[in-house]
Amino acid sequence: MISVFLGPPGSGKGTQAKKFSAEKGVPQLSTGDMLRQAISAGTALGRSAQEFMSRGALVPDEVVIGLIRERTQRPDCQGGFILDGFPRTIPQATALDALLSEISREVSAAILFEIQDSALVARLTGRRTCVTCGAMYHLLSMPPRKTGVCDQCGGELIQRDDDREDVIRKRLAVYHQQTAPLVEFYRQRGMLSPVDASASPDAVYREVKSKLAVDTQP
Ligand code: AP5
Numbered sequence: 001m002i003s004v005f006l007g008p009p010g011s012g013k014g015t016q017a018k019k020f021s022a023e024k025g026v027p028q029l030s031t032g033d034m035l036r037q038a039i040s041a042g043t044a045l046g047r048s049a050q051e052f053m054s055r056g057a058l059v060p061d062e063v064v065i066g067l068i069r070e071r072t073q074r075p076d077c078q079g080g081f082i083l084d085g086f087p088r089t090i091p092q093a094t095a096l097d098a099l100l101s102e103i104s105r106e107v108s109a110a111i112l113f114e115i116q117d118s119a120l121v122a123r124l125t126g127r128r129t130c131v132t133c134g135a136m137y138h139l140l141s142m143p144p145r146k147t148g149v150c151d152q153c154g155g156e157l158i159q160r161d162d163d164r165e166d167v168i169r170k171r172l173a174v175y176h177q178q179t180a181p182l183v184e185f186y187r188q189r190g191m192l193s194p195v196d197a198s199a200s201p202d203a204v205y206r207e208v209k210s211k212l213a214v215d216t217q218p
Contacts, residue, residue: 001109004186009175011115029081065096111194111212128158129159142201
């Protein structure tokens with residue numbers, strides 16, 4: 001199973017991919033997480049990516065394609081993986097097809113997280129993430145038991161730099177301009193499976209699981 005989770009910022013791709021990955025043991029490959037790790041590690045790639053991410057722009061295609069090429073070659077990806085936030089442009093999608101065809105594989109499903117933009121600003125300004133284990137919370141809909149502290153590992157909860165309202169609006173505009181064309185790209189290939197991302201996290205998860213089960217049957 002090789003699935004693409006596609007949708008605007010804040011639509012719940014990461015929440016659902018992490019849950020599916022933990023339950024089914026399928027690796028979640030998030031280019032956003034990979035880039036943030038590079039920033040934390042202070043690498044040259046991280047310094048260059050930060051300049052794009054802090055203003056809500058996409059990191060250049062060749063950088064993220066290189067990250068995915070390297071990550072998909074690791075042994076844990078042999079049984080399949082979820083791509084969370086990749087591809088985000090048509091050149092990334094065609095590069096993905098090319099690198100999968102080198103190993104005689106292909107994308108099996110593209111799950112589209114459908115939700116109105118108006119719901120996303122509140123979701124993103126309220127998001128908090130654990131610096132230690134990456135667990136995600138929302139101040140209103142999924143608050144931690146103790147303010148600022150991760151329920152799972154006791155780590156510190158922080159707000160992402162790009163979750164400021166002005167940057168969120170830029171990220172949404174970038175999504176509609178550069179990433180939304182992928183909806184048609186995957187629809188034309190018969191791979192697109194929309195889910196109602198405005199429902200509760202549990203309801204979205206049930207829909208994602210049912211789509212993946214159907215889409216991965218031979
Ligand atoms: P990335 O980290 O991928 O961010 P994103 O796509 O903008 O998505 P988010 O992580 O913001 O949202 P999500 O859909 O995962 O929602 P989440 O589950 O967290 O990318 C960041 C940046 O990196 C990009 O702007 C770009 O610069 C760069 N980048 C990354 N990949 C790239 C690529 N391929 N090419 C070029 N550049 C790239 O949920 C959000 C909040 O909502 C949480 O608080 C959560 O608790 C809450 N929530 C989730 N589901 C629900 C629900 N059903 N109901 C209520 N609340 C919910």
